[in-house]
Amino acid sequence: MAAGIDLTLDCTDAQLLATFWKTALGYVDEPPPAPFETRAQWLAQFDVPEDDSVDDGAWLCDPEGLGPRLCILRVPEPKTAKNRLHIDVRVPGYGNPGERWARIRAEYERLVKAGGTVLAEFDGHHVVMADPEGNEFCVAAASA
Template sequence: MVIDCTDPEPLARFWAAALGYQLEPPPDGFSSWDAYRRDLGVPEEELGQGADCIVDPGGRGPRIWFQVVPERKAVKNRLHLDIGVSGGREVALHTRRQRVDTEASRLAELGAVRVAVLYTEGLDHYAVAMKDPEGNEFDIN
């Protein structure tokens, strides 16, 4: 999975914390990703971006690469991630709501911005729409 961005390491660190991932370590024999890329012949002016990939430590989820692009985000994402923390419909709505709000607060402390609460009275659904530090939309449900 690839997420376009302007500054990969802070975004990689945010999403690693949000998803329970870790920064991908450089390949064996290299002290850093820059050392590895330098060995591949990548020009010096393209180095220095820091960590730009995260991986699921359990090996179940996809590897996510944060690719540097020159333009800033301008329109709504056509694809976004949902972070499921509520426990599903088997859990009482008030408990799900508390779990979602707790996670939204944690991610806000890491740099995310709350956009909206997704709740309609009478429906058995509660979520919070948010944006990551570079403005990419995601939901917590």
């Protein structure tokens, strides 16, 4: 049996990135684990520093249960280099190359409005972007 994975993004503003990635992926806030009714109740069970807040983290999931969970956690140090692992946002649908590129363009334009930045465009294939805190990701067509 294959192991499941979570993806974790370090950040300075977990709520800002959670809003962006919910928009980008169509993810939703993951409910707290049972028996907790809120993330604050769940967090209270840990011996965390007094200045830690439930807003210092966000836990997102695919509402259909297919994609990996995304954990977004505030850390004190800033991002200093290119990601060694990045997310590829795959735009669904098929068609000829022009149709696929039109869908990619529409998606990256939507993500720019949500706070993303275009870093490089590989015309007809994919676009390299950054989320509001500079984490790189790609927008490309779904695999054929």
